Amino acid sequence: MRKFLLFVGGLVALLVLLVxxxxMVLLGLSIWLLYIIFKKFVxxxxxxxxxxxxxxxxxxLxxxxxxxxxxxxxxxxxxxxxxxxxxKNDDSDPVVDSDEDDPFRNFERQWAEMNN
Known part of the structure; x- marks a missing residue:
């Protein structure tokens, strides 16, 4: 259900972005022109x-x-x-066995923590 809602939200956001x-282009152009005008004013x-x-x-403006x-x-x-x-953010923990002292046994968990 979460992926479906993300997909629908992505479609809506894509449509809003395209519209x-x-x-957006004209705003960027006007900001650039304002910068040029300010430089000429100075x-x-x-x-x-x-x-x-x-x-x-x-x-x-x-x-x-x-x-x-x-x-x-x-x-x-x-x-x-x-x-x-x-x-692709999963809430599940990749390693079920938990031995906090051995970094090689919990490499998957540590890698997942580094990526988040």
Whole structure:
């Protein structure tokens, strides 16, 4: 049942990610443009140039806020990562015999603890 729920959750997250792929690209582009505009603003010497860069920056900032739905896509990508990471996570202990003093006998348990 756990694998089925993870599978359904993965499908939903994949659909949300695919639907929000365009806004994610535009959000990344607008953040990159804001960085470029900020660098040009700092290098500008004239007051008119600085005012122009501020106006352009506000326009690009408006473009960034219009793509705020990209955060849903980022959350869906994180959910897909989490589902992929927990897909093969078994709750069973690989070694039934427990002798804590012998590391060779409990190698499977120690290896499972290192991987978690």
């Amino acid at each position: 929000n792929l365009g806004p 290098k500008s010497d004239s007051t008119a140039g600085k005012i122009g860069w501020v106006i352009l920056g506000l326009l690009v 408006g473009m960034a806020f219009s793509n705020i739905y990209a955060v849903l896509g980022i959350a869906a990508a994180f959910a897909l990562y989490w589902i992929f990471k927990n897909w």
